[in-house]
Amino acid sequence: DTAVSQTPKYLVTQMGNDKSIKCEQNLGHDTMYWYKQDSKKFLKIMFSYNNKELIINETVPNRFSPKSPDKAHLNLHINSLELGDSAVYFCASSQSGTAYNQPQHFGDGTRLSIL
Amino acid sequence: KNQVEQSPQSLIILEGKNCTLQCNYTVSPFSNLRWYKQDTGRGPVSLTIMTFSENTKSNGRYTATLDADTKQSSLHITASQLSDSASYICVVSELYDYKLSFGAGTTVTVRA
Numbered sequence: 001d002t003a004v005s006q007t008p009k010y011l012v013t014q015m016g017n018d019k020s021i022k023c024e025q026n027l028g029h030d031t032m033y034w035y036k037q038d039s040k041k042f043l044k045i046m047f048s049y050n051n052k053e054l055i056i057n058e059t060v061p062n063r064f065s066p067k068s069p070d071k072a073h074l075n076l077h078i079n080s081l082e083l084g085d086s087a088v089y090f091c092a093s094s095q096s097g098t099a100y101n102q103p104q105h106f107g108d109g110t111r112l113s114i115l
Numbered sequence: 116k117n118q119v120e121q122s123p124q125s126l127i128i129l130e131g132k133n134c135t136l137q138c139n140y141t142v143s144p145f146s147n148l149r150w151y152k153q154d155t156g157r158g159p160v161s162l163t164i165m166t167f168s169e170n171t172k173s174n175g176r177y178t179a180t181l182d183a184d185t186k187q188s189s190l191h192i193t194a195s196q197l198s199d200s201a202s203y204i205c206v207v208s209e210l211y212d213y214k215l216s217f218g219a220g221t222t223v224t225v226r227a
Contacts, residue, residue: 044217106160
């Protein structure tokens with residue numbers, strides 16, 4: 001039983017396309033996150049939702065739009081994909097915000113390659 | 116400049132040996148410090164979380180230390196195993212904020 005599951009695992013697409021990545025957690029957590037890990041393996045927060053409310057929105061192009069239909073799901077939609085969007089995108093969840101000493105549980109990532 | 120710096124960038128050790136990874140941070144005010152292990156092709160997995168008042172915390176053969184005065188932490192791996200080969204990431208949380216500051220990670224390779 002996967003705690004945080006992301007789909008798809010691999011995504012190869014052409015520049016200019018629109019794509020979505022889905023994330024679901026079955027841990028009953030209140031907070032979910034999207035991270036981007038670049039080729040240098042550096043993780044950067046993109047968005048965070050707490051009980052379906054957006055609480056973190058880093059400097060991310062507005063081509064990226066998160067959607068949280070319920071607290072167990074946080075999807076990421078990307079419009080007009082660019083070469084620089086190629087990276088591994090990780091979804092994570094935690095019982096509450098990270099200021100409260102709760103561990104984050106990560107999915108195994110979605111590897112996005114733009115041709 | 117990144118608020119969390121890790122060293123070394125990478126290291127190679129022989130199976131059965133010990134090693135220590137370093138993490139220095141400037142995040143303030145401080146809430147907690149985390150160490151994650153990330154295997155190749157997988158998401159990070161939490162090893163330890165330490166708050167201001169904790170100096171040391173263990174998780175099996177992993178022992179993390181924290182000196183909140185000097186803003187330094189270390190992760191010690193005892194009797195390394197091949198399965199310890201991974202990237203180890205130091206993450207610091209700011210008080211009253213939801214954000215986390217990530218280090219670039221230390222890549223550990225354990226050889227037989």
